[in-house]
Amino acid sequence: EAQVTQNPRYLITVTGKKLTVTCSQNMNHEYMSWYRQDPGLGLRQIYYSMNVEVTDKGDVPEGYKVSRKEKRNFPLILESPSPNQTSLYFCASSPLTGTGNTEAFFGQGTRLTVV
Amino acid sequence: GIQVEQSPPDLILQEGANSTLRCNFSDSVNNLQWFHQNPWGQLINLFYIPSGTKQNGRLSATTVATERYSLLYISSSQTTDSGVYFCALHVRFGAGTRLTVKP
Numbered sequence: 001e002a003q004v005t006q007n008p009r010y011l012i013t014v015t016g017k018k019l020t021v022t023c024s025q026n027m028n029h030e031y032m033s034w035y036r037q038d039p040g041l042g043l044r045q046i047y048y049s050m051n052v053e054v055t056d057k058g059d060v061p062e063g064y065k066v067s068r069k070e071k072r073n074f075p076l077i078l079e080s081p082s083p084n085q086t087s088l089y090f091c092a093s094s095p096l097t098g099t100g101n102t103e104a105f106f107g108q109g110t111r112l113t114v115v
Numbered sequence: 116g117i118q119v120e121q122s123p124p125d126l127i128l129q130e131g132a133n134s135t136l137r138c139n140f141s142d143s144v145n146n147l148q149w150f151h152q153n154p155w156g157q158l159i160n161l162f163y164i165p166s167g168t169k170q171n172g173r174l175s176a177t178t179v180a181t182e183r184y185s186l187l188y189i190s191s192s193q194t195t196d197s198g199v200y201f202c203a204l205h206v207r208f209g210a211g212t213r214l215t216v217k218p
Contacts, residue, residue, distance in 0.1 A: 042201075100146065
């Protein structure tokens with residue numbers, strides 16, 4: 001089954017404790033990205049990657065890191081989480097064509113709480 | 116940057132009613148999508164519709180790329196249709212339409 005898998009689904013952590021949210025896709029998509037969703041602010045892109053070893057900032061990259069060492073995986077790293085990073089996070093992947101990324105597939109979401 | 120505007124922001128329906136949700140966008144379209152976010156927060160792909168019309172059961176969508184808008188139609192609404200409906204263009208999401216269907 002074609003899917004994007006995020007882990008964990010729920011996470012409560014303390015300020016400053018490094019964490020990683022994993023994302024894996026089995027569709028051989030070139031494009032992967034991370035979003036956060038906050039009440040009143042909608043979904044905003046954090047980082048994206050157009051292929052292995054190619055990553056770039058989205059709209060709200062501060063406080064986050066990503067890596068793309070393999071095509072299927074795109075982990076989101078919070079080196080020193082703070083309470084303002086409490087949010088619902090989504091990973092997405094899509095194929096790339098000559099006109100850009102096309103149909104996006106989203107993971108199930110990770111609900112992160114930083115206390 | 117790309118602007119994606121959805122209307123109405125909120126919609127309350129009685130079960131069985133029909134509705135139309137609108138998405139206006141500011142850029143040329145090659146990857147417009149509609150999503151439903153259920154009460155558990157999951158984003159469900161409804162349609163990938165850069166142009167034309169598609170139907171899936173009680174839902175259908177139309178995108179008129181030359182006029183930069185897309186419509187999502189929900190017919191014979193059910194309580195399980197409740198949630199937030201998003202349209203997205205490239206990486207930009209609209210603010211969503213919150214639909215509540217009452218029994």
